[in-house]
Amino acid sequence: MYSKEFEQIIQFRRSNRSFDPNTEVPEAVITKSLERAVLSPNSSNMQLWEFYWIHSNSELEKFVPLCLGQQAAKTAKEMVVFVTRKDKWKSRAKWNQEKIKSTIVGEPGKLQKGGLDYYGKVMPLLYSNDGIGVMSTIRRSISFVMGLRKPFFRTGGVANQRIMVHKSCALAAQTFMLSIAAEGFHSCPMEGFDEMRVKRALKLPRGAEINMIISVGKGTEEGIWGPRFRLPNEEVIFKR
Ligand SMILES: Cc1cc2nc3c(=O)[nH]c(=O)nc-3n(C[C@H](O)[C@H](O)[C@H](O)COP(=O)(O)O)c2cc1C
Structure with missing residues (x-):
């Protein structure tokens, strides 16, 4: 039904690590994408997740060292921290x-x-x-x-419990990234961060865990680090 559009979104989404400093992301794009993310499938509909939108310049600056100074964090116009809440x-x-x-x-x-x-x-x-x-x-x-x-x-x-909550949270992260792509913007998922310090910055309790942090902006050509290599399908897709 929406195969062509879906294909376009999948092809458009790349991890972009350098965002255009002159293009802001409309707040509605993030809001809409987060609202779509909460509609992701999740284990037993327990929704053991939380999403922290890092928006103000001062907060974004704080998160650059927490994301180990990565280019995708340094140039991010917006960031979202995907958090699991097994404790809830x-x-x-x-x-x-x-x-x-x-x-x-x-x-x-x-x-x-x-x-x-x-x-x-x-x-x-x-x-x-x-x-x-x-x-x-x-x-x-x-x-x-x-x-x-x-x-x-x-x-x-x-x-096992941690795997359960991280699976669902990662699905929400993927929905978010596809939505960002559908809105014509770019993203980069990151697991390169200091989890302890991120949790402290967000005042999260011990039971919370950081699933990934996604930076968002208008991607640039130099933000794409190379062609999109994937293993041959025969090595990873099996039909029985
Ligand atoms: C869970 C996860 C963590 C990732 N962490 C980082 C990261 O810390 N820094 C980074 O530059 N890219 C990171 N990436 C992006 C991957 O390197 C990228 O998705 C992969 O190379 C495939 O490229 P594509 O997203 O353009 O298709 C991460 C991706 C995922 C799914």
């Missing part, structure tokens, strides 16, 4: 339950009951931690026993 699982599970409850008229239906159970029982099982690894062992044991006879969702420790 309780309130997000409750929020989902409230949303389901708001759809109930009279007695809850089967889907609504299932949803309430899912957020009331499955999410605590997946996300709760006790600091000494008891919950991780319980999860690993359940996965092992249940997985003996049939396929079962394998999970266990904190690493």
Whole structure:
């Protein structure tokens, strides 16, 4: 349906590391792109993410050394920090339950009951931690026993939880970058930053993690560092 336009957006999006100093990005472009990012698919609709838009010149300047002085940060007109919030699982599970409850008229239906159970029982099982690894062992044991006879969702420790939230957050980051491209602007995702200092600058608690930082601006030719090399499709795409 939108294949041609989508192809154009995909081809247009490149990581650009040098933005035009004379072209501002309209605020509406960032707002719209963030609003599109929140529509990204995410694990159990828990939305364990936050997006910090770095807009003022003084804040942007502060972030240049935090992004290790990268050119993409130095020349950025806007930046967005994509943050995972695994620590907010309780309130997000409750929020989902409230949303389901708001759809109930009279007695809850089967889907609504299932949803309430899912957020009331499955999410605590997946996300709760006790600091000494008891919950991780319980999860690993359940996965092992249940997985003996049939396929079962394998999970266990904190690493699994971190992977879950980072997957979803990265999808939001991708939606954001594609939207920026669709609006005719350029971006550069960065994982080259000092996470500890970024968290401190944003006053984030221990449970939050930085997924990536995306700088935005009007790209320049010198901001493209070379042709877009990719491995041959046969090496990475397999059909069974
Ligand atoms: C998670 C992630 C982290 C990245 N970190 C950086 C970075 O710190 N600095 C940078 O210049 N580019 C960074 N990049 C951009 C990649 O180098 C780039 O996407 C890749 O070379 C492919 O080029 P393309 O985006 O133009 O298609 C990052 C990309 C991703 C997805």
